[in-house]
Amino acid sequence: MGHLLVLVSSLVSLVSSEEGEDVLNLVFMADIGHSRDHADQLTRPWPMGKCAYEGAFSLYEGLEDFVQNRGAKPTAALIVGDVAYGGGDPEVCNATRNAFQKYLHGQVPVDRVFPVMGNHDIHYLGCSRGEMLTPWLPCYYGTAHTSVMSNYQMTFWQWRQNWLSAFPGLSKATLPAPKEEQEEWISPMRYNLNLDNRSSVYIIAGLISGVYRTTWNNDTPTVAMDAMGPNGDELECRFLRDSLAEGRRLKKSIFVYVTHDFQHACKDWSLISAIDVWITGHKHLYWQSEASGSTQAQELRHFPLRILIGNGGFDEGQMDVVSFGHLREIPYDAGGQQRVKVQFKIYDTCISDDFMCPMIGKGGPYCWDKCRSIPGGVDRGGGSRKATPGRHDSGFTLDAPRGSPSEWASELFGQTWLVRLVKEDRWLALGVCPYDGDFDNCLIPSSQADAIGLQLFGRGSTLPAKGEPIHAALALQDDFRGFVTHDAVNVTQRGAGFWAKDFWGRGKMNSADADLFTFVQEAGRWTMKGMAVRSGDLKDYLAFDEAGSLEVEFHAPKMIYV
Numbered sequence: 001m002g003h004l005l006v007l008v009s010s011l012v013s014l015v016s017s018e019e020g021e022d023v024l025n026l027v028f029m030a031d032i033g034h035s036r037d038h039a040d041q042l043t044r045p046w047p048m049g050k051c052a053y054e055g056a057f058s059l060y061e062g063l064e065d066f067v068q069n070r071g072a073k074p075t076a077a078l079i080v081g082d083v084a085y086g087g088g089d090p091e092v093c094n095a096t097r098n099a100f101q102k103y104l105h106g107q108v109p110v111d112r113v114f115p116v117m118g119n120h121d122i123h124y125l126g127c128s129r130g131e132m133l134t135p136w137l138p139c140y141y142g143t144a145h146t147s148v149m150s151n152y153q154m155t156f157w158q159w160r161q162n163w164l165s166a167f168p169g170l171s172k173a174t175l176p177a178p179k180e181e182q183e184e185w186i187s188p189m190r191y192n193l194n195l196d197n198r199s200s201v202y203i204i205a206g207l208i209s210g211v212y213r214t215t216w217n218n219d220t221p222t223v224a225m226d227a228m229g230p231n232g233d234e235l236e237c238r239f240l241r242d243s244l245a246e247g248r249r250l251k252k253s254i255f256v257y258v259t260h261d262f263q264h265a266c267k268d269w270s271l272i273s274a275i276d277v278w279i280t281g282h283k284h285l286y287w288q289s290e291a292s293g294s295t296q297a298q299e300l301r302h303f304p305l306r307i308l309i310g311n312g313g314f315d316e317g318q319m320d321v322v323s324f325g326h327l328r329e330i331p332y333d334a335g336g337q338q339r340v341k342v343q344f345k346i347y348d349t350c351i352s353d354d355f356m357c358p359m360i361g362k363g364g365p366y367c368w369d370k371c372r373s374i375p376g377g378v379d380r381g382g383g384s385r386k387a388t389p390g391r392h393d394s395g396f397t398l399d400a401p402r403g404s405p406s407e408w409a410s411e412l413f414g415q416t417w418l419v420r421l422v423k424e425d426r427w428l429a430l431g432v433c434p435y436d437g438d439f440d441n442c443l444i445p446s447s448q449a450d451a452i453g454l455q456l457f458g459r460g461s462t463l464p465a466k467g468e469p470i471h472a473a474l475a476l477q478d479d480f481r482g483f484v485t486h487d488a489v490n491v492t493q494r495g496a497g498f499w500a501k502d503f504w505g506r507g508k509m510n511s512a513d514a515d516l517f518t519f520v521q522e523a524g525r526w527t528m529k530g531m532a533v534r535s536g537d538l539k540d541y542l543a544f545d546e547a548g549s550l551e552v553e554f555h556a557p558k559m560i561y562v
Contacts, residue, residue: 021330021331022073022328022329022330023196023198023199023329023330023331023340024075024195024196024199024327024328024329024342025073025074025075025076025326025327025328025329026074026075026076026077026078026195026327027063027066027072027074027078027108027325027326027327028077028078028079028080028258028309028324028325028326028327029059029077029078029079029080029312029323029324029325030079030082030116030118030260030279030281030282030309030310030312031081031082031118031281031282031284031310031311031312031313031314032051032056032059032079032083032096032312032314033050033051033052033053033055033056033057033059033084033085033312033314033315034051034052034056034057034084034095034313035056035057035060035095035096035099035102035103036057036060036061036381036382037099038084038092038095038096038099039057040052041084041086041091041092041095042085042086042087042089042092042124042143045147045148046363046364047316047363047364048085048124048125050314050315050316050363050364051084051085051313051315053313053315053366053368053369054350054368054369054370054371054382054383055313055322055350055352055367055368055371056312056314056322056368057313057380057382057385058313058322058349058350058371058385059312059313059322059324059350060099060103061103061349061377061378061380061382061385062322062324062347062348062349062350062377062378062385062386062387063103063104063324063387064103064104064105064378065349065377065378065385065386066326066387067105067107068105068378069386070387072107072387073107074104074107075107075108075109075112075195076108076112076193077100077108077112077113077114078114078116078193078279079096079113079114079115079116080116080118080258080259080260080279080280080281080309081115081116081117081119081120081121081209081210081259081260081281081282082118082120082121082260082281082282082312082314083096083115083118083120083121084096085120085126085314086120086121086143087120087121087123087124087125087141087142087143088122088142088154088159088160088162088163089124089142089143089162090165090166092124093162093163093165093166093167094165094166096166097110097113097167100113110167110168110169111167111168111169111172112169112195113167113169114169114170114173114193114205115167115170116206116259116260117188117189117209117260118210118260118261118281118282119209119211119212119260119261119282121163121260122139122141122216123139123141123142123143123145124142124143125145125148125149126210126212127139127150127209127211127212127214127216128148128211128212128213129212130147130148130149131149131150131212131213132212133149134149138215138216138217138218138220139211139213139216140152140153140217141153141154141155141158141159141216141217142154142159152217155217155219156216156217156219156220156221156224157219159217160186160188163187163188164187164188167188170187170188171187173187173191173192173193174191174192174193174194174246175187175191175192176239176243176245176246177242177245178242179238179242179245180238184223185223185239185242186221186223186224187205188205189207189223189224190205190206190207190223190224190239192204192205192243192246192247193205194247194250194252197250199329200252200253200254200329200340200400200401200402200403201252201255201256201327201329201342202243202246202247202250202252202254202255202256203256203258204239204240204243204244204247204255204256204257204258204275205258206227206239206240206258206259206265207225207227207236207259208227208228208236208259208260208261208262208263208280209226209260209261210260210261210263211226211228214226214230215229215230222235223235227259227263227265227266228265232265233266233267236265236266237266237267237268240257240266240268240271240272240274240275241268243255244271251403251404253298253400253401253402253404254276254277254298254329254340254342254400255275255276255277256275256277256279256327257275257277257278257279258278258279258280259278259280260280260281261280261281261282262278262280262282262306262308262505262507264499269477269481272304272498273302273303273304275304276298276301276304276305277304277305277306277307277342277344277398278304278305278307279306279307280306280307280308280309280310281308281309281310281312282310282505283308283310283318283504283505283506284310284311284314284315284318284319285308285310285311285318285319285504285505286308286309286311286319286321286323286390286392286393287306287307287308288305288306288307288308288346288393288396289303289305289306289307289507289509289510289511290305290510290512291396291510291511291512292390292392292393292395293394293395293396294396294459295341295396295397295460295461296396296398296399296459296461296511297399297400297458297460297461297463298398298399298400298401298406299400299406299408299413299458299463300413300457300458300459300460300463300472301398301457301458302455302456302457302475303457303475303481303483303509303511304498305396305398305511306509307325307344307395308505308506309325310505311323312324315366315367315368315369316364316365316366317357317358317360317364317365317367318358318365318367318504319357319367319392320351320357320367320391321348321350321351321352321390321391321392322348322368323346323347323348323349323390324346324349324387325344325345325347325395326343326344326345326346326347326395327342328342329341329342329343330342331402337407338401338402338403338404339399339400339401339402340399340400340401340402341399342398342399342400343395343397344395344396344397344398345389345390345394345395346390346393346394346395347387347389347390348387348388348389348390348391349371349386349387349388350368350371351371351374351388351391352367352368352370352371352372353370353372353373354367354369354370371383373385374388397461408463410464412456412470412519412554413455413456413458413472414455415455415556416453416455416556416557417453417454417455417456417554417556417557418448418451418452418453418454418554418555418556418557419451419454419528419552419553419554420448420451420552420553420554420555421445421533421550421551421552422525422550422551422552422553423550423551424445424533424550426445426446426447427448427450428443428445428452428454428542429443429444429445429446429447429450429451429452430442430443430444430450430452430476430478430494431444431446431450431539432444432538432539433491433493433536433538434491434534434535434536434537434538434539434540434541435489435491435536435537435538439493441493441494442491442493442494442542443484443492443493443494443541443542444539444540444541444542445533445540445541445542451557452476453476453477453478453557454474454475454476454477454484455474455475455477456470456473456474456475456519457473457475457514458471458472458473459473459511459514459516467521469518469520470518470519470520471516471518471519472516472517472519473514473515473516473517474514474515474517476494480494480497481497481498481499482494482495482497482500482509483495483509483513483514483515484514484515485513485514486515486544490543490545491536491541491543491544492531492541492542492543492544495513495514496508496509496513497509515544517529525551526551526552526553526554527549527550527551527552528550528551528552530544530546530549531544531549531550532545532547532548532549532550
């Protein structure tokens, strides 16, 4: 890919105030490298030097432009794992703390910078596949190593103290009250953030670190184990349960879950679906589940909205931009109901200026050893760096009630249903596809015994008034957690599941891919428009048909889906 022409437009009012004063204003990023001041720290062995390319420097300098030239006023910063790839080394932790104070010009106090633990925060080599050479040993905290294997350097408690000393806000983070005896949550492994008592947003920092070796030191407390380690899934579920309960006790209504990696750790969907937004890193690129610039009403949500923002500076040649995120919580009045818009906006600090992306060199693929110089930004020796709106995706907005349950209600949303097709006297189910018996993920009419539970969810920010048609998609309540979509010949089927990822680690579930159907109630009877029963080579199936309609009934299942 050659050089691209970039139109640099005016960024006037880039972060201007909207309906009301911000209640919450913070920046977030993940997988950040070193600042230009500390470019020589822990850059060997290969590939650790990839955290000290120009792209890594640009993150800090783009943030400096954001506050110095663009007028942004964040009051907190959230680093979603892999904090300068330092393994909890005190020099790297302190250098990162100092860099945030320098480049943000003190706008974010030192006790308002919060790291989430990633694999390179346990040991700077990441507790990765090099540990396969010594399968009988744990991965150790710190930086000591032989070749690609970690060596013992410090106790868990010394490692933890390094983090608390460099980032003192961790000592004041909210630790939810545990319901299990003998279980007390400890930061920086797992903690909560109530950043403003006026805010409706509650941040839950979990522990899915992305390590290959999930056992660390022999003195690591059980409560500090990774979610993907032995019994870690149940541990993460208990932490989520306690965190949600604590947030609700504090009258919070919007839950943001942050973990370094995205994995199917906690298996309790009732807890996962209570999360409004899930932010991760680990994979060194950017992806979001929602359409760029879209707004989603909380009342219509079913799946957590997702952001993968691992393109913070460690250069593996997977994307042509380095990015950070900006969260703003903006209150407004909606006809007497107090609501907030929680914006998740994305800004780029480096657009690759290499001849092509990725380039292939002796250090492997890369994209960020050169960044385009954009006039009017901050130049600390590598060219002018500016915070520019996301080149690929610009983020999205969650629209939600402010600190109290929604006044809007629909009898169809928020619960699981079995759907009966009235005239056909059959039930909506998953089964063998009409033209290929090798697949069983298509929607078919079948017996009640085969019926699959589903929940309705919507798209956009408009809440239908009582009696108005409801435009909704269908979320299938099985372990796959997919929604209904259709193929090239309009056969309805289960689309990509919530947990599905592509080769690069991006999610496969994009909300815009869900089929929307229209539900109309007349004289107590429901009609679903947009779907019809068709006959296939093997059996009947349900087709996506804009002109089609089915009379349906909604029945509560006898079992509970979790």
